Amino acid sequence: MDNNLSPEHFQLIRKVLRETSRKEQDRPLKRKRRKVHENSTKDPEPKVTISIDSSDSDSRVEDKPEVVDLQSASDAGKEETYEDEGSEDYDDSDEFEDVTEPVTFDAAGVLSVTIAPKQETKKGSGAKARNICSNEERQRRRYYHMAYLLCLMVHGAIVNDWINNSKLLRKLSKLIDENLFNLLHPEKDDQMPLRSTRKLLDGLKKCMELWQKHWKVKKRYSGLEYYMRSWQETDGPIDLKKTLTENEFVRRVLKGHGNCDLATQGFVALLRSCNVNARLVMSCQPPDFTNLKEQESPTSRADTYSNSFKYPIFWCEVWDKFTKKWITIDPTNLKTIEQVRNGSKLEPRGVSACRRNMMRYVIGLDRKNGCKDITRRYASWFNSKCRKRRITNSAPGSEWYDKVICALHRRKRTRIDDYEEEYFNQRDEDEGMPDNLQDLKNHPKFVLEKDIRINQVLKPNSKECGYLNVNHGRQVLKVFDRKDLIDLKSAKQWYMEGRILKVGSRVRKTIKKSKGRMRSMTGIDGEVEEERLYSIDDTELYHAPLASSPDGKIEKNAYGNIEVFVPSMIPANCCLIESPNAIKAAKFLEVEYARAVCGFKFERGNSSKPIIGGVVVAKWFVEAVVSAIDGIEYSLEVDERQKQELKALEDWNVLLLKIRIKSNLNATYGQIQEHGTATNKDDINDSSADDSDFEAPAGGFLPVPNADTEAAQPTMTDSDEHEKLEPQEEGGFVVAASESKLTSVKHDRTEGTCAAKSQKSLDLDEKSEADEETDGSYEQFMEELDFSDQDS
DNA sequence: CTGGAAGATCTATCTTTGTCCGAA
């Protein structure tokens, strides 16, 4: 009954939470001018929540808490086993420490997360406000987007699992009569394969009609459901009254009650019930992280219901084995069947429709629990427009998304995947060149001549692959294929990657580069240096000179180090040992070694420091050095333990010393406390036998070698100090004060002014030595004794 | 309504081997 989501899902959620919590702290705003948030004076603790609910909850968006709610499939007894990559999240793991927000699982397997509200920001003094959120908010939105997307995808996978419910499929299969079944499974027509496809399409159409009769759409949507929310709408709390369970899902599908989404999911179940390879397709609509507006403009709220929900979130795909293509069916919303070639009817068009339904992540969930991103099929301008709005627009985001897809994809690769991939590649080819400047910026396939970077150059003889008219046809810009671009680097930059120039390599480009800053700051600025750039083809892998054979001497640079920026820079017969103690170990063994510079640290002015990542030693010394490191680490550990023991003994010493001094005083001058009198005067006299060992003028402590004293002492606590104690027979306590001092104190005591003066005379450093039995020969600390508590 | 030009503003990148002084 466990909800076995991959840990990285939760890490992500924690990250979002952490990001939000970080916002609560006060921090300087980077942007000076910001728009005041109108709602800043409302509820001091509004909750922010993502609601992913499988039921058609009637929650309205406004004024609801923000909660992530994942209804797991666990209540149906099905195990959700998502693959765990085991690898680290793309972000540093320490990012996830000290998470304080509540992330709780209740017994029913519902994960609920409460995200603290984002901080409202004050308006700057500037008269003109920029409607852009801060950088922190930008990051928060990114994480929020990811968490939201993750929840949606997991939700899709769970619903897809429900669709495979055997009871549901058994009952639905009765709706399909034999004729219809045969239509859905046509014979292969060798002469005219299209005829088979035709039959299949007919069958699907009939299924759709049948389903429309079966299904009574009670209401379309009561809230925003799975449609995209604006950032303002994610602030408000969302009430989650109902959560759908698998049983409830099955019941509703069989009854034919529910909204469009449920109807489509039911339709997929219907097709699967007669063994059609049908996919549930879901277009995930997390809030748009590329929308950086602090506030939505008021006009954008004026979207009509029909426009907002015109295009579906869920639809269906059926595999046509004759044409080797997926057929798209939207049985409830647009009620269409299509074979997507260059554009789909399901792709939202128009500004108002895109406000609530921005096609970015379309995932296909098949009957074998496969999960694929099939956005390519439906987005006609995937490379130029859609790509920019996806979290995959950055490398870490892309990595994360791949991991999520991979975790949800729980089947082996099939031929169908190959065909689909081929189709997607073809679509990429066919997409063509964008017809405006904006879409050509950062386009994965095309590049404008003016957008070629300073360290890039076109391949020789490469021709432009198209033209772009700008300025109403008054100007024509050349467009090149990105494949024809070559990245260039200077010799030094190549060296940092472990590559050196080949003999006879030629300069591809020469750029002007202002000289180092340090020099320009001293006054000789304006000097420019030429930087020669080379392509990767003009370089080869750097092979460091080998260590000399018997003694293992390694060639070092002017600073006595060896540069190991990449692993390939280690000499072939050497090894890099990455340990902070490696240098010590190599020194100790007196073998040849070189400190390895793995990079540089830039901070504080213009200074940079090399980062020593360990030592490089010849391979035949590695074993010795590693064991020496082990030894060093072990001895460090021992030292650490000894230090702890010493500290403990010292603490005991202080305690005992205080006790003994007190009892000695009590014995010598009588009990001060009202409840007793001094005893054991004889013992005290005995204990002063060893005072010759001490130089301290006023007293000291000699640890007791006898075992029974050690047994007796550890039960004491500070509170015991005020009790009358038995001085130890062999105790090492010595009042090392001179006789005269003691007598003078005694004298005072007899006159009845005990406390103040006697303390003064004893308010001296006490020295004691360690017991040989406990551990080694170390010097005891000097401790100033404080007797003030004995005044009482 | 869309897209381009120009300007404003912000962010990311590139940089690529210190010195002084006190404690141990």
Added chain:
DNA sequence: CTTCGGACTTTGATAGATCTTCCA
């Protein structure tokens, strides 16, 4: 005396991204 380690100080130019405003 040497050695070790922490404090010191808080760069700065520039390319590129992304926003706004205005206009066609």
